[in-house]
Amino acid sequence: MNDFNSNIPIYIQVxxxxxxxxxxxxxxxxxxxxxxxxxxxxxxVNPNTIQKALSELEREGFLxxxxxxxxxxxxxxxxxxxxxxIEIDKRVEYFVKDMKSLGLTLDDIKNHINNLxxxxxx
Amino acid sequence: MNNIIEIEGLYKSYGKEDVxxxxxxTLTSGKIIGLLGPNGSxxxxxxxxxxxxxxxxxxxxxxxxxxVGKESKAIISYLPDEPYFENWMTTxxxxxxxxxxxxxxxxxxxxxxxxxxxxxxxVKIKNLSKGMKEKFQLSLVMSRKAKIYILDEPIGGVDPxxxxxxxxxxxxxxxxxxxxxxxxxLISDIENIFDEVIFLKNxxxxxxxxxxxxxxxxxxxxxxxxxxEFKC
Numbered sequence: 557m558n559d560f561n562s563n564i565p566i567y568i569q570v571x572x573x574x575x576x577x578x579x580x581x582x583x584x585x586x587x588x589x590x591x592x593x594x595x596x597x598x599x600x601v602n603p604n605t606i607q608k609a610l611s612e613l614e615r616e617g618f619l620x621x622x623x624x625x626x627x628x629x630x631x632x633x634x635x636x637x638x639x640x641x642i643e644i645d646k647r648v649e650y651f652v653k654d655m656k657s658l659g660l661t662l663d664d665i666k667n668h669i670n671n672l673x674x675x676x677x678x
Numbered sequence: 679m680n681n682i683i684e685i686e687g688l689y690k691s692y693g694k695e696d697v698x699x700x701x702x703x704t705l706t707s708g709k710i711i712g713l714l715g716p717n718g719s720x721x722x723x724x725x726x727x728x729x730x731x732x733x734x735x736x737x738x739x740x741x742x743x744x745x746v747g748k749e750s751k752a753i754i755s756y757l758p759d760e761p762y763f764e765n766w767m768t769t770x771x772x773x774x775x776x777x778x779x780x781x782x783x784x785x786x787x788x789x790x791x792x793x794x795x796x797x798x799x800x801v802k803i804k805n806l807s808k809g810m811k812e813k814f815q816l817s818l819v820m821s822r823k824a825k826i827y828i829l830d831e832p833i834g835g836v837d838p839x840x841x842x843x844x845x846x847x848x849x850x851x852x853x854x855x856x857x858x859x860x861x862x863x864l865i866s867d868i869e870n871i872f873d874e875v876i877f878l879k880n881x882x883x884x885x886x887x888x889x890x891x892x893x894x895x896x897x898x899x900x901x902x903x904x905x906x907e908f909k910c
Contacts, residue, residue: 562866
């Protein structure tokens, strides 16, 4: 995985991608985070950049460090839930704006969503 | 983090042509720094001076607090832009040469890297392909536990698929608190591994900045900024 957009600081993208993994449950509370060097290698990114991203994630409460053992995903369900809701709202808002630009009303959009079939997206 | 390389008012000319025009640079250890510039901007000249290969320059150059000399050579692991092996040499000869020359050389490491790259022992280096030669030389250079690694165009001759491998080798094998100074003109392939970048233009330092701050400030990749600064 090395699909960073070099126009944006890399550490910001590392933070975002790791937050997504935590919010989506791909990374679960208590999961061990690879070492700085391992991450730098797998992402082909400067180790200091990874260090900066992990420190920020720790400061925000997504990760915790256990001395001499390593970094883990924190068990802060409240924070994870809150971040997830913010992300969902952001995406829904984006989607609704996009649909409105096609001339749909909120009711039209809801109708369309109600007509969706779950198995179509499996 | 100490200032492991300090350059003040460095001037160098070849005949009437000024190649380095009063360059000032302070480089700190623990960083990977990109030395970027088009051909003829002075990159290789600067690198040769740091490695003691060019001596008739003006200005001050300090490596770990001392002038360029025997002591600086002992702490710099240098990958030149052209292979320097003699025609008769085999891969094993080169390994022994490095073992004799450098106290900080780790023979096990180079053998392991050679195996990883499928480079055989006891084969004549001149018979290796260009890409293989580059990998072999990089293996030797990265097998030293040096304070400074100076890599002149390490990804120049290999195909794009091999570039990732070269980058991994660099990231995987350098000492954490070392300085890596890496010159290249292939910026987009490699820009994500730089802490700092130096743009060299016609022998002058156009810019020396933290790469993440530069991206933030200009909303662009180092590659794009480079193209903007150097467009003719």
